[in-house]
Amino acid sequence: MYKFPKDFLFGYSWSGFQFEMGLPGSEVPNSDWWVWVHDIENIATGLVSGDLPENGPAYWDLYKKDHDIAESLGMDAIRGGIEWARIFPKPTFDVKARVEKDEEGNIVSVEVPESSIKELEKIADMKALEHYREIYADWKERGKTFILNLYHWPLPLWLHDPLKVRKLGPDRAPAGWLDDKSVVEFAKFAAFVAYHLDDLVDSWSTMNEPNVVYQNGYTRPTSGFPPGYLSFEAERKAKMNLIQAHARAYDVIKEYSDKDVGIIYAYTWPDPLREEVEDEVRAIRERELYSFVDAVHFGKAADIEERDDLQGKVDWLGVNYYSRLAFDRVNGHVLPVSGYGFSGERGGYARSGRACSDFGWEIYPEGLEKLLKDLAKRYGLPMMITENGIADAADRYRSHYLVSHLRAVYEAMKEGADVRGYLHWSLTDNYEWAQGFRMRFGLVYVDMGTKKRYLRPSALVFREIATRKEIPEELEHLSSLDFLVRR
Numbered sequence: 001m002y003k004f005p006k007d008f009l010f011g012y013s014w015s016g017f018q019f020e021m022g023l024p025g026s027e028v029p030n031s032d033w034w035v036w037v038h039d040i041e042n043i044a045t046g047l048v049s050g051d052l053p054e055n056g057p058a059y060w061d062l063y064k065k066d067h068d069i070a071e072s073l074g075m076d077a078i079r080g081g082i083e084w085a086r087i088f089p090k091p092t093f094d095v096k097a098r099v100e101k102d103e104e105g106n107i108v109s110v111e112v113p114e115s116s117i118k119e120l121e122k123i124a125d126m127k128a129l130e131h132y133r134e135i136y137a138d139w140k141e142r143g144k145t146f147i148l149n150l151y152h153w154p155l156p157l158w159l160h161d162p163l164k165v166r167k168l169g170p171d172r173a174p175a176g177w178l179d180d181k182s183v184v185e186f187a188k189f190a191a192f193v194a195y196h197l198d199d200l201v202d203s204w205s206t207m208n209e210p211n212v213v214y215q216n217g218y219t220r221p222t223s224g225f226p227p228g229y230l231s232f233e234a235e236r237k238a239k240m241n242l243i244q245a246h247a248r249a250y251d252v253i254k255e256y257s258d259k260d261v262g263i264i265y266a267y268t269w270p271d272p273l274r275e276e277v278e279d280e281v282r283a284i285r286e287r288e289l290y291s292f293v294d295a296v297h298f299g300k301a302a303d304i305e306e307r308d309d310l311q312g313k314v315d316w317l318g319v320n321y322y323s324r325l326a327f328d329r330v331n332g333h334v335l336p337v338s339g340y341g342f343s344g345e346r347g348g349y350a351r352s353g354r355a356c357s358d359f360g361w362e363i364y365p366e367g368l369e370k371l372l373k374d375l376a377k378r379y380g381l382p383m384m385i386t387e388n389g390i391a392d393a394a395d396r397y398r399s400h401y402l403v404s405h406l407r408a409v410y411e412a413m414k415e416g417a418d419v420r421g422y423l424h425w426s427l428t429d430n431y432e433w434a435q436g437f438r439m440r441f442g443l444v445y446v447d448m449g450t451k452k453r454y455l456r457p458s459a460l461v462f463r464e465i466a467t468r469k470e471i472p473e474e475l476e477h478l479s480s481l482d483f484l485v486r487r
């Protein structure tokens with residue numbers, strides 16, 4: 001059997017936009033993602049699914065039910081969210097903060113004193129804040145661990161209007177992360193939430209997967225992410241502002257909290273298909289995948305010159321892992337090869353012969369073990385698996401996916417990786433961004449019409465492992481890759 005430490009946390013992650021809405025009164029219409037997925041042009045062109053988040057699993061109202069299910073499955077930790085557009089439906093630009101810039105215009109310091117928090121209270125939706133307190137408290141009162149992540153993709157419309165950016169360009173529209181002001185406004189939001197909710201939070205995270213926000217938003221226009229505005233310069237600008245936003249949020253949270261502050265990042269395993277490209281893939285991993293966290297941990301990165309105002313801003317690392325990125329030499333250049341990793345056959349197989357999810361993501365647990373060992377060596381930080389899961393409506397592979405990836409975590413920990421817990425993505429089916437309800441990631445199936453929850457069989461496998469904090473012998477066979485290859 002594979003035994004985890006007795007204080008190893010098992011649980012799940014959720015985000016506001018994807019889980020909260022579903023019953024009347026829970027809608028948040030003033031965000032960039034809301035207008036984006038309701039835009040008739042985006043729906044007509046198939047850029048987004050046409051499903052709507054207001055028909056989602058209704059966690060805003062049914063959170064007690066989900067917490068009951070989570071507890072029954074042996075879960076002891078949740079990573080949750082809070083929607084910026086709910087808390088501040090109106091602009092916060094006029095509220096004072098002490099901002100310091102260096103000679104290049106970099107935002108090297110932001111202070112949000114209590115007087116500013118009091119100013120923010122006058123324009124905040126304090127009822128929404130109170131409701132978040134009820135949600136978090138319901139989980140904490142069960143003696144559980146709660147990790148609060150501040151930003152998981154939607155921005156308030158007053159800060160980012162994606163349809164205007166796409167139509168008029170970022171100079172003539174609220175441009176979100178392309179606008180330096182976003183760094184300061186995010187710091188105000190972070191300070192406000194830390195001031196009001198720190199008593200319910202065990203660990204903080206500033207943001208989820210900033211790399212997906214700037215990559216899908218600015219250099220992958222077919223991803224269905226806002227603003228769908230193709231510009232490598234914009235991508236760079238957004239990346240730099242997200243790096244600064246993380247560092248300034250880290251600073252202001254520390255003003256109001258003595259808890260750990262981390263970041264949750266979209267990892268993958270850049271995997272050389274042949275030995276001949278191994279060295280180049282390692283260089284790509286360091287230059288591309290690791291550069292954001294390098295910047296806010298070491299204070300410098302392959303593509304970012306040294307800045308001591310960015311150094312030492314990560315107490316723990318949230319690792320989101322789903323699949324690999326296979327690389328080989330194509331026309332002389334070492335590039336990701338399609339047909340593997342995130343570009344396999346939906347509901348079919350990758351070119352490796354390995355089974356894929358409904359989303360077409362190759363099931364590749366080996367990548368998680370290699371990634372965790374590499375991150376442990378590079379940063380030596382405490383880590384949490386903050387997302388790992390599979391779009392699998394029929395629950396064909398989820399048990400194998402779960403056990404094979406937990407086995408990968410176990411093997412990495414044996415080699416010294418400091419992993420504190422495993423948070424599955426996710427407990428229930430939810431709104432999968434541009435894919436809507438087509439992709440079902442839940443251990444628990446949700447009928448979005450009735451909002452009724454139903455356990456998928458893999459939930460019972462999860463319960464066996466979480467309650468015993470081990471992969472028991474009678475379930476070990478599920479970690480074998482033999483079940484995951486084309487026959």
Ligand SMILES: OC[C@@H]1[C@@H](O)[C@H](O)[C@@H](O)c2[nH]c(CCc3ccccc3)c[n+]21
Pocket residue numbers: 015018208209212266320322387425432433441
């Ligand atoms: O796609 C499943 C989940 C999302 O529902 C989460 O909100 C998001 O944090 C998240 N990230 C990833 C991996 C990176 C990725 C993001 C978007 C699309 C495809 C892959 C997978 N997921």
